[in-house]
Amino acid sequence: AQSVAQPEDQVNVAEGNPLTVKCTYSVSGNPYLFWYVQYPNRGLQFLLKYITGDNLVKGSYGFEAEFNKSQTSFHLKKPSALVSDSALYFCAVRGMDSNYQLIWGAGTKLIIKP
């Protein structure tokens, strides 16, 4: 069965420090991987995706993610956190035969402290 795990309910980081939000997945075949961010009382905003190619993908707002096939992971990273990065982050995966439906992680609340 296809699944996505975000092992941390919450991640706390001091402003200016690097941040990592973890995501692991299980899917048959080659995965399509996505990160979305949700600010309070807002819809989901697309951050970045991995389909094929370079394992390090860069996205919006200075975020990047590294696809690691052997570890089935797709961790979200940013070199220097901003207070405005505080939000709820979702990892999602789509298998090649999924009819475009996404499987969602539980979400990780990221709190950046000044």
Added chain:
Amino acid sequence: SAVISQKPSRDICQRGTSLTIQCQVDSQVTMMFWYRQQPGQSLTLIATANQGSEATYESGFVIDKFPISRPNLTFSTLTVSNMSPEDSSIYLCSFHDRVKNIQYFGAGTRLSVL
């Protein structure tokens, strides 16, 4: 990318009534999706709506409770029927962008049922 607008943004409804949520995309899209989300939690897919065919519902969701219309390639509605307090949630619509291979989301409808 296409712009997706969703309305109403929020509503407070009485038990036993129905609410119709509208989702408009500014370009033609084949696949649209409806989700439910409890605040701070992950997304649950209600149904996939393709133009010209009946919506496909996920386990636990039925057409009588959540009828969906998809009259053309730019518009869809979700009705929450005979509401109870358990239907209080955030409802999100989205569409799949085939060119970019990304799912984009509306801002959501925050529903409270009294």
